[in-house]
Amino acid sequence: MTQLALTIDRPTTMPPVRLGGSQWARDRAGGGFEPTSAVRAVGPVQYFTRDRDIYGEGEDAALFFKVVSGVVRTCKFRSDGRRQIDSFHFAGDLFGLEAGSEHSLCAEAVCDCAVVSYRRRGLETLAESDGALSRQIFSFAMRSLARSQKHALLLGCGTAVEKVAAFLVELAAAAPESTAIALAMTRQDIADYLGLTMETVSRTLSRFERDCLIELPTARQVWIKNLAALRNLGR
Amino acid sequence: MTQLALTIDRPTTMPPVRLGGSQWARDRAGGGFEPTSAVRAVGPVQYFTRDRDIYGEGEDAALFFKVVSGVVRTCKFRSDGRRQIDSFHFAGDLFGLEAGSEHSLCAEAVCDCAVVSYRRRGLETLAESDGALSRQIFSFAMRSLARSQKHALLLGCGTAVEKVAAFLVELAAAAPESTAIALAMTRQDIADYLGLTMETVSRTLSRFERDCLIELPTARQVWIKNLAALRNLGR
DNA sequence: CGATTGCTTGATACCTCTCAACCCAGGTGG
DNA sequence: CCACCTGGGTTGAGAGGTATCAAGCAATCG
Numbered sequence: 001m002t003q004l005a006l007t008i009d010r011p012t013t014m015p016p017v018r019l020g021g022s023q024w025a026r027d028r029a030g031g032g033f034e035p036t037s038a039v040r041a042v043g044p045v046q047y048f049t050r051d052r053d054i055y056g057e058g059e060d061a062a063l064f065f066k067v068v069s070g071v072v073r074t075c076k077f078r079s080d081g082r083r084q085i086d087s088f089h090f091a092g093d094l095f096g097l098e099a100g101s102e103h104s105l106c107a108e109a110v111c112d113c114a115v116v117s118y119r120r121r122g123l124e125t126l127a128e129s130d131g132a133l134s135r136q137i138f139s140f141a142m143r144s145l146a147r148s149q150k151h152a153l154l155l156g157c158g159t160a161v162e163k164v165a166a167f168l169v170e171l172a173a174a175a176p177e178s179t180a181i182a183l184a185m186t187r188q189d190i191a192d193y194l195g196l197t198m199e200t201v202s203r204t205l206s207r208f209e210r211d212c213l214i215e216l217p218t219a220r221q222v223w224i225k226n227l228a229a230l231r232n233l234g235r
Numbered sequence: 236m237t238q239l240a241l242t243i244d245r246p247t248t249m250p251p252v253r254l255g256g257s258q259w260a261r262d263r264a265g266g267g268f269e270p271t272s273a274v275r276a277v278g279p280v281q282y283f284t285r286d287r288d289i290y291g292e293g294e295d296a297a298l299f300f301k302v303v304s305g306v307v308r309t310c311k312f313r314s315d316g317r318r319q320i321d322s323f324h325f326a327g328d329l330f331g332l333e334a335g336s337e338h339s340l341c342a343e344a345v346c347d348c349a350v351v352s353y354r355r356r357g358l359e360t361l362a363e364s365d366g367a368l369s370r371q372i373f374s375f376a377m378r379s380l381a382r383s384q385k386h387a388l389l390l391g392c393g394t395a396v397e398k399v400a401a402f403l404v405e406l407a408a409a410a411p412e413s414t415a416i417a418l419a420m421t422r423q424d425i426a427d428y429l430g431l432t433m434e435t436v437s438r439t440l441s442r443f444e445r446d447c448l449i450e451l452p453t454a455r456q457v458w459i460k461n462l463a464a465l466r467n468l469g470r
Numbered sequence: 471c472g473a474t475t476g477c478t479t480g481a482t483a484c485c486t487c488t489c490a491a492c493c494c495a496g497g498t499g500g
Numbered sequence: 501c502c503a504c505c506t507g508g509g510t511t512g513a514g515a516g517g518t519a520t521c522a523a524g525c526a527a528t529c530g
Contacts, residue, residue: 076388078470084391086384099377104384127373128366135359138369141376142334148383149321149339153311155390156319156430160518187477195391197519202478219477219526235313395486422509432487437510454494454509471530478525485518493510500503 039126042117048109055096057106063117064097070113071184074105075192085193087147088185090174094140097123111184155195163194164204166234168214172224181222274361277352283344290331292341298352299332305348306419309340310427320428322382323420325409329375332358346419390430398429399439401469403449407459416457 045068048054054065054072065072072089074096086105089095096107097120127134154166167190171181183190187198194201205222208214213230215223224230280303283289289300289307300307307324309331321340324330331342332355362369389401402425406416418425422433429436440457443449448465450458459465 078392082392084388086387097377099374099381104381124370127369131363131369134362134366134369134373138362138372138376139334141373141380142332145376145380145383146334146339148380148387152321152383152387152390153319155387157313157317158430186475195393198477199479199520200518203518206478421507433509434488434511435486438486441510474527474529476525476527478523480523481521483518483520485516487517488515489513491510491512494508496506496508498503498505500501 039118039122042119045114045116047114048112050109050111052109054107054109054115055103057103059103059106061096061098061101061103062120064120064123065095065107065115065117067091067093067095068114068116071110072107072113072115073110073185073189073193074107076105083192084195085189087151088189088193097140110189160194160196160200160204161207161233162235163196164190164201164208165213165230167194168208168222168224169227169231169234171222172227172230179224179227181224183220183222187219274353274357277354280349280351282347282349284347285344287344289342289344289350290338292338294338294341296331296333296336296338297355299355299358300330300342300350300352302326302328302330303349303351306345307342307348307350308345308420308424308428309342311340318427319430320424322386323424323428332375345424395429395431395435395439396442396468397470398431399425399436399443400448400465402429403443403457403459404462404466404469406457407462407465414459414462416459418455418457422454 042063048070055063057076067089069091072093072095073085074087074089075083075085077083087095088110089107096103098104123133123137127137154163158166168181171183172179175181185193187201190196191198191201196204205214205216208230209216213224213226213233215225217223277298283305290298292311302324304326307328307330308320309322309324310318310320312318322330323345324342331338333339358368358372362372389398393401403416406418407414410416420428422436425431426433426436431439440449440451443465444451448459448461448468450460452458
């Protein structure tokens with residue numbers, strides 16, 4: 001499949017908008033590039049500090065976004081205050097593209113991060129006449145769907161050990177060349193992503209360290225010591 | 236949004252293929268109809284008896300399907316034998332449309348059912364030149380995504396009571412005019428959809444009946460007696 | 471240095487799973 | 501017609517895993 005990319009028409013040290021960026025996978029190889037299909041970025045890069053809202057649930061979804069740097073979470077809040085994180089978005093990932101006119105989730109900065117925004121309408125009108133682009137958009141949507149299904153699978157069948165192991169494997173897959181993972185998110189973030197409590201996540205990580213599957217030099221840094229064993233636990 | 240439909244070029248007592256059919260919602264109002272965009276059904280209607288495989292995980296995804304009658308489940312099996320149901324598909328729903336070349340889930344007949352199949356390539360080539368159709372496809376994919384996210388939410392935060400209540404509300408939403416629900420699926424199916432055990436589903440339903448939220452004239456028939464209360468429990 | 475925040479660890483309670491027995495309806499065959 | 505069998509469903513008792521509540525620890529920051 002060709003790697004079609006939307007470019008941003010700015011002096012641009014920014015990466016091109018690649019539809020269907022990494023979704024947790026670092027096929028982040030040099031952006032394919034297609035000068036004929038361009039969607040204008042709306043305004044300059046925007047910066048958000050940790051925990052700042054990027055958009056709220058129910059807000060107008062005229063814009064969608066791309067992570068330039070940092071990590072973004074999309075999540076939902078329940079009446080009782082519990083939070084469920086649907087996904088983490090890393091540099092290169094798109095988020096906030098919706099079928100309806102409103103954002104169905106809210107987006108927040110997990111750590112200090114930078115994003116650029118695009119008009120959905122621009123993308124849609126362009127896709128009308130650009131078959132290849134519309135195919136890319138379809139592919140992006142379907143891969144988002146696959147990711148969500150995988151997440152549902154994770155949440156559905158599983159003990160804490162399975163969930164946390166699968167989470168680590170997911171993160172590790174994002175940087176296959178390295179065994180070191182820097183966690184941008186808190187234990188609470190991980191818990192809300194996995195449908196667990198902070199304490200259970202912490203206990204499970206401690207247990208993995210006791211069992212020599214990982215090492216935790218600091219709370220936010222993980223060294224994978226036995227990926228195969230984690231992968232085994234993860235399902 | 237216009238209700239574009241793909242038609243089937245057969246003598247046809249069959250409903251047209253509507254992209255983005257019901258997904259659990261019975262906006263099944265008279266099929267919008269667009270004779271210029273047609274995708275040929277591949278072969279005649281196929282019939283499957285209960286528990287029969289329609290396609291398996293990893294099989295070639297050249298075809299996708301539409302439920303004509305009955306109910307289909309798409310699911311995944313784990314190494315330890317546990318099954319996770321991703322979704323139930325009812326009459327009018329499309330399933331099996333993938334981004335990749337293989338089916339990521341398997342599809343099975345929940346009860347005796349009839350489906351028609353379509354070539355993915357046919358849809359893709361048509362979409363290349365038909366902007367409105369490609370928009371429909373995008374919309375379909377995004378609504379599938381929204382459904383999956385909702386499912387993940389359900390699996391993530393929740394007690395058995397919440398899950399089962401939400402499931403019943405989902406089913407009730409599919410037939411808003413009636414308070415009677417016919418369950419095509421077994422308790423085990425429901426359990427695998429909700430990430431619970433059969434026993435817990437059964438106990439929870441019994442409890443709902445004791446609390447006068449529902450009535451169970453037979454195991455496979457549910458009368459909703461207090462939808463508002465269920466809705467409250469469901470989140 | 472004290473305060474704050476994120477994290478870890480412990481004790482206990484609660485919910486769900488597991489295992490088991492039993493029930494019930496439908497189908498089959500004598 | 502009834503005995504029997506089968507598959508799906510219900511219900512109970514006990515075990516186990518995770519949530520809850522609480523205390524303590526470490527790093528960061530004013």
